[in-house]
Amino acid sequence: MKIVLAPDSFKESMTASQAVAALREGVESVLPDAECIGVPMADGGEGTVDAVVDALGGERITVEVSDPLGRPVPATYGYVADRRLAVVEMASASGLELVAPAERDILRASTFGVGQLIISALDHGAAELLIGIGGSATNDGGVGMLTALGASFTDAEGATLPPGGAALARLQHIDVSGVDPRLADTHIRIASDVTAPLLGTGGASVVFGPQKGAGAEDVEVLEAALTRLVAVTGTAFGHARPDRPGAGAAGGLGFGLMEFLAAECVPGVELIAQTVGLQQSLNGADWVFTGEGSVDAQTMLGKTPFGVARAAALTGARVVIFAGRVAADADVLLANGVAKLVAITEPGTPLDQALRDGPAALTRAAAAVCRTL
Known part of the structure; x- marks a missing residue:
């Protein structure tokens, strides 16, 4: 048997x-x-790193990154050297559980730490990234992550925007010329069971914002800010697809990964099953x-x-x-x-x-x- x-x-x-x-x-x-x-299995949320590392014989790497409010925090990702595969849980750097309920501030929470994890993975030789994006404290469209990777988001006067989704209401220019060139040759897959779009009544701000401490006025601010991000992205690059399934995952981190880094969004359990060879x-x-x-x-x-x-x-x-x-x-x-x-x-x-x-x-x-x- x-x-x-x-x-x-x-x-x-x-x-x-x-x-x-x-x-x-x-x-x-x-x-x-x-x-x-x-x-060992997972669905892209908590336990994804452990499941993949244990199944494939990888290692755990811990680095210091910025938490959602910019404070230093240790975060661990997985690396499987023989496959040049890095496994990242965004929540380890930008997760809701890293911020005490009384300190939560979704208007300025940032995904910068996720970008720092990606840079560390690239430094270790990763050519493939598997990113689980459940449990976020953020609603910044992935702009914090992209900033850590070298992108620039500025206002009409050329000043760099402060961290957080609310600041995107003042976004005027996006410059990706400084993005780490290694990402052009890196295959990125998102493990998520969230199929929400970025905007609208089923999107990141309206559906998930209140779960992260956003009040009614905060939701309106964040919705307008992400709408501005979409408009400037479309002008800068000739495309912006906020309606793609998964664009609204992790406060719009899905949008940032797919739109700027050509990431592929896959149902989490399917992606983990494929990665660890469940079907075989x-x-x-x-x-x-x-x-x-x-x-x-x-x-x-x-x-x-x-x-x-x-x-x-x-x-x-x-x-x-x-x-x-x-x-x-x-x-x-x-x-x-x-x-x-x-x-x-x-x-x-x-x-x-x-x-x-x-x-x-x-x-x-x-x-x-x-x-x-």
């Missing part, structure tokens, strides 16, 4: 690799002769064990367990999803190619205990499932 172990991280409890190890222990305790293939590992598999901290009906909207289930369907393998919490509406997954949903935590367990006992609980749950196979 061949079983592929392809979980995401269980947030605050275990990484994807630790989840693989816990599943493996459970399987081997019941089915010692089973062939177990571990493929699934060949000949009888069962696939996947999971993450919580599953519900929204899991079908680009989350790892459903992405793994879709990949497994191509090979005929049956899928079990494990989770700390299985919501009632998660039953919809059973009608979409999933054989079993397994909650690893007993109802009523205190959260801190559930997080602490997660690996052991996952091992026990995997063993229990294997006894029924």
Whole structure:
């Protein structure tokens, strides 16, 4: 029997690799002769660096960058030398969790630190970048990142704009002549499950701004500022496509990456699966064990367990999803190619205990499932 172990991280409890190890222990305790293939997974959000580095045998590189408010902060990215592949989580440099709720200022939050990570990756020899863009604190259209890469954004008097999305309302000129020339030969792919455009009622400012602390007036300011960015970009380069799916991801970082750096936006779980070779590992598999901290009906909207289930369907393998919490509406997954949903935590367990006992609980749950196979 061949079983592929392809979980995401269980947030605050275990990484994807630790989840693989816990599943493996459970399987081997019941089915010692089973062939177990571990493929740590992610969907472009938290855990993407760990999943790819662990799957491909890369290294973690930590550098000091600017956080969303310009303060120094250590940030880690992954590098796989034999593929010249760098894996960046934008949230490690420009994420919402880096700023305390009382300090959040979406009008001046910047993606400058993301650009610093990219420069470091290029210095290490990267020719390919995989950038996960979930969890941002920013709404600057990627201008901070582009500034770190050498671009210039100035007002009518030629003064460099200060950091943050609000300042883009005064944008008059864009100069990309100073952008690091190595980027012209760098293949950039964005891992994101956000398909929002940059502007409008479904765009970056209106939909995601309030989640980052923007009030109603802030949203209007940011929408007008990004509209100005689009107008000046179109004038400067003859094209600006704010309606492309993913342009509104991470406060418009998707727009900056696609419009200025020719990046390709790909659903996160599909991109990670392709990068770590999930489909090849699934060949000949009888069962696939996947999971993450919580599953519900929204899991079908680009989350790892459903992405793994879709990949497994191509090979005929049956899928079990494990989770700390299985919501009632998660039953919809059973009608979409999933054989079993397994909650690893007993109802009523205190959260801190559930997080602490997660690996052991996952091992026990995997063993229990294997006894029924």
